[in-house]
Amino acid sequence: MGTSGCPWESACTLPLGDTTGLVYAHLRAHNFIHNHSARAGCPWPLCSREMRWGNVARHILERHLRMRVQCVFCGHTYSRNEALQTHMNVCMEVSHLAYRQR
Template sequence: HTCGWVVGSDPCNVVLFPGDFSRHLRDHGVHGNNAATMSCGWVACDAPQMNRGNMLRHVFEVHLELRFECPDCGMSFSRRNSLNNHRR
């Protein structure tokens, strides 16, 4: 996946494995679960402001479109905990 977070006037464009995005987004100021709100810095994103903890989830679900597929039935989920709840 390619990072689309805008730095200056251009997208970051660093290519990363999905597991490396959380750490990489810290370089862009996205970390923690504090109540401070921020705007999404992804190219052309007009999502409303959200706290930093939700921003990470937003990037994974909306921009990276990461999905977690159930090995039992094939349904897919945008969040791992939703898959885990489904499998119980």
């Protein structure tokens, strides 16, 4: 999906990125730093969601940037890599069986 503009500072030229690592790097650049297991509010403007700091980047990617991952076999999309991997294990078997039955 690519990158998105910074919601905290209009003059910021750093991309938010499309991975949790890049989101955390961007948050650190704006001094949003917490203990990974500490509870914290989402720093996104107008978001009042509270969670463990270790989940903030994934929350931003899923809820605010609407990042999705897509199955290469059927095109179905998911907001989390874990869900995609579970789906692809089944989808790959179904695709393989359908191909073998031709």
